[in-house]
Amino acid sequence: MVLLRLLAMKKNLILFIFLGVISSCKKDDSIEISTTPAIEFVSITPSTAVEYQDKITVTISYKDGDGDLGENTPDVKNLFLTDTRNNVMYQYRISQLAPTGTATAIQGTLTIELKNTAITNGATSQAVSFSVFLKDRTGNVSNTVSTSAITVTN
Numbered sequence: 001m002v003l004l005r006l007l008a009m010k011k012n013l014i015l016f017i018f019l020g021v022i023s024s025c026k027k028d029d030s031i032e033i034s035t036t037p038a039i040e041f042v043s044i045t046p047s048t049a050v051e052y053q054d055k056i057t058v059t060i061s062y063k064d065g066d067g068d069l070g071e072n073t074p075d076v077k078n079l080f081l082t083d084t085r086n087n088v089m090y091q092y093r094i095s096q097l098a099p100t101g102t103a104t105a106i107q108g109t110l111t112i113e114l115k116n117t118a119i120t121n122g123a124t125s126q127a128v129s130f131s132v133f134l135k136d137r138t139g140n141v142s143n144t145v146s147t148s149a150i151t152v153t154n
């Protein structure tokens with residue numbers, strides 16, 4: 001009798017553990033990526049740039065819930081980098097990142113290269129930072145991020 005009770009308890013314990021493991025393996029559908037693109041600032045290099053000579057590289061990360069980021073039409077601009085000193089905006093085209101007609105979440109990093117920049121206040125050096133945002137094919141505009149400052153020297 002005691003042996004039968006122990007076997008029944010062991011069987012119930014195994015069943016309880018099995019159900020616990022199975023229930024913990026459910027997919028969490030509550031985590032969704034927005035269809036409006038979201039970006040984060042990753043880096044800017046170099047920390048010091050010689051005016052008119054050194055290229056400036058800005059890296060951002062992106063997430064887009066429906067994958068409509070980027071464009072294959074060459075003259076459509078969808079990434080915007082603004083010099084915060086004088087509000088000069090540089091416009092770029094991100095190539096289409098996911099096939100047309102697929103509504104799949106995408107994420108990754110983008111690298112933006114600014115050929116060079118200049119000192120705008122007549123000094124021998126000047127701090128500069130940039131703001132960045134992008135737009136997807138349906139017109140959703142991402143958040144705007146700011147880079148850290150770098151120094152431009154002559």
